[in-house]
Amino acid sequence: MSLVNVFQLLVSGIAMGAIYTLTAKGLFITHLATHRLNFGQGDFLMVGAFASIGLLVAGVPAPLAALGVLVLMGVLGFLLERLAIRPLDRLGDRAGAYSWVLTTAGVALVLQNVIELVWGKSTQYAPPLFSATRDNVIVLFGVGIFIEEAAIILTAFLVVGAFYWFLFASRWGKAIYAVAFNPEAAALFGIDVRGVVTLVFILASLLAGISGVLVGPLVSVHPHMGLVFTIKALAVAAAGGFSNPLGILVGGLAFGVAEAFSNYWDSAFGDLYPLLFVMILLAFRPSGLFGERHADVR
């Protein structure tokens, strides 16, 4: 294995890892504020990918297409909270503490079938976002890198940065922390807890949607691709420590890079090894790499 190969695998791994990170951030943010998460997070990513393909193929310029996907995903996140989360909270104990697992997974099944109805079962390929063809290459330090991958890494990191700013510096981010700490107390000092819950589900959906737009040019897209992304995002979030945003970044990138290398060595079962690593890691460190027991990490 040459140094050039290592570098190329590293770049591919970071590109996919950045996408896993974004997807897992969506799980993190709703888990932080509500201790609930969307078991269809990967399917939301799939919807984002298909919506993006649909718009791009129809000739919509990439930035406008991305904007369109964001609007759609915002609406989906809002509906998810209204249909799959809020009614259960209103039922209280009668619904059972983990009913949201079934309702969010149910929404995911509906989405899979709606997409299949529109696009069919066959695999789709997204047009490139940033360059003329999927395999345009730039040469960096004597190594050829796909422009798509480089641009996707850059965009994903920008989004992660914006997400951190929102969480740590904006008024709404502070409100999310207050609700995560104690929803009832947050209401007593004037925070609209329902509003914050709706907001985190919209954010999670937006993150899945952005991941979907970005992942399109890297992989083949089909209506049942979501589950694998849900599982990987869960693995990344668990490995990073569910409540630690920095841990998820490290976990996501490590997962993507590990996957790129294991696929290089074993093309048949390459996806298996990173998941095995996570299992072993969690056996020894159940709270993840950087996990802390309490929800607030600052």
Next chain:
Amino acid sequence: MIEVENLHVAIGSVSILHDVSFRLEPGRLVTVIGANGAGKTTLLRSLSNLVRPQRGEVRFDGRPVADLAPHLLARSGLVHVPQGRQIVPGLTVRDNLVIGADRIAGHSADTLREGLDREFARFPVLKERQHVLGGNLSGGEQQMLAVSRALMMRPKALLLDEPSLGLAPQVVAAILKALRRLADDGLAVLLVEQLALLALDTADEAHVLQRGRVILSGPAHELRRDRAVIESYLG
């Protein structure tokens, strides 16, 4: 300002409050004292619309509190400092102070700055420690912060759930003194306490709660003199 009328509250099948009635007017400091489990916290929680009564009604400014969600009630001037202070540990003192106040319609940047100056003057230690994370404050500092956070909301009525809990006596005295001054300046203050003697020394009016019933009401100084009351009901 606050009218509580024939309040009956049950949580699940357990009845917590029976037929509780009282009023709270501006400029008055009213205390509700009682032993652990008497229903004091539940009383405050029903005033803030966190629990719904089986029967009876609470009105704030003439309007049933059941009409407003807890966060809107807080923004409209009925502010509740919950038990255990509930300072957000990962936010700075300053962020804890403004997090609720900057969500009130009509609170401009100037209103917030005035509020901060006022609270920093009330509790100078908060000014010194304004950039420290709430979780790194001492218990007493957290209680001052909890009171100041509530006052940042410009309340008309202030409800406090056992502010003395876990604090050194001189800190408790400082907090009670601040509450007394607030009532003298026209705020309606409802103080729920287990430390009956201190509460009676501070308050204008007191209600003794025992197993969910108000068994005794009167001017605080009269109840204070009645040693039998204190010994038999408060231990």
